[in-house]
Amino acid sequence: MSEIPLIASYSAVKLHPRGRIFPHDVLDAVPRAAPGVIDLVGMAPLQRDGRPVDLAGMWERAAPLLATRDNDAHSLYALGIAAALSAELPEADPVVTLPAILLHDIGWSRVPPDEVLSAIAPGGGRPDLVRLHETEGARLAREILRGVGHDVDATDRIVEIIDGHDSRRYTLSIEDAIVKDADKTWRVTPHGLDVVMEWFGLGRAEALRLCASRVVDQLFTDPARALARGLIAMGSVTLWPQSAALADG
Numbered sequence: 001m002s003e004i005p006l007i008a009s010y011s012a013v014k015l016h017p018r019g020r021i022f023p024h025d026v027l028d029a030v031p032r033a034a035p036g037v038i039d040l041v042g043m044a045p046l047q048r049d050g051r052p053v054d055l056a057g058m059w060e061r062a063a064p065l066l067a068t069r070d071n072d073a074h075s076l077y078a079l080g081i082a083a084a085l086s087a088e089l090p091e092a093d094p095v096v097t098l099p100a101i102l103l104h105d106i107g108w109s110r111v112p113p114d115e116v117l118s119a120i121a122p123g124g125g126r127p128d129l130v131r132l133h134e135t136e137g138a139r140l141a142r143e144i145l146r147g148v149g150h151d152v153d154a155t156d157r158i159v160e161i162i163d164g165h166d167s168r169r170y171t172l173s174i175e176d177a178i179v180k181d182a183d184k185t186w187r188v189t190p191h192g193l194d195v196v197m198e199w200f201g202l203g204r205a206e207a208l209r210l211c212a213s214r215v216v217d218q219l220f221t222d223p224a225r226a227l228a229r230g231l232i233a234m235g236s237v238t239l240w241p242q243s244a245a246l247a248d249g
């Protein structure tokens, strides 16, 4: 069995079984594809004017700019969430939405690393640094999009979305709404909670309350609200003493 690397340093997702209880191999009955199961390279038919959108090329260029505080894994998970929301909101243009969410946080690479967490810490924060990561992110995103030959009109819209993705309290478009919602909904995913726990030294229960308090009421789309509520409910159940007792048993 090939080893698949874990996506994130702060999380441990089970990728292989410890064994097999059922006596027969069922692998032949497992479909090769299924609705909602996506990969980054094959996120086709993402095309503009007959040319494929080079999400993999964008990622290659963006990853080095995201290699701190699990920002890289955050961006990939947020991309996955945005793809799911896009499937529920077909009026949005994924040629705008998906590159925008993939590249939205690359501007953190231009903020001094020791100041990044103070910029986003609960109970205060540094709006000036939040703004800086937006403007620098917009500038860097334009370079990356030009580098992969992305559609020019879509590029303008992507840059506009990134420049204000955190500080702007309203949305410019449905694509902007999906980017904002995917970014925030990530916080209440298992990976989001793992990361926030490490950032601020919080237990899982505190991280869940902190993240949940900053998500549901701030979302713009119905699919994101449903997704976030489901994730928060799952996170809550994990913490129930009844669940812990099962795990111990």
Ligand SMILES: [Fe+2]
Pocket: 104, 105, 133, 165, 166
């Ligand atoms: Fe951001």
Ligand SMILES: [Fe+2]
Pocket: 074, 104, 105, 183
């Ligand atoms: Fe983000």
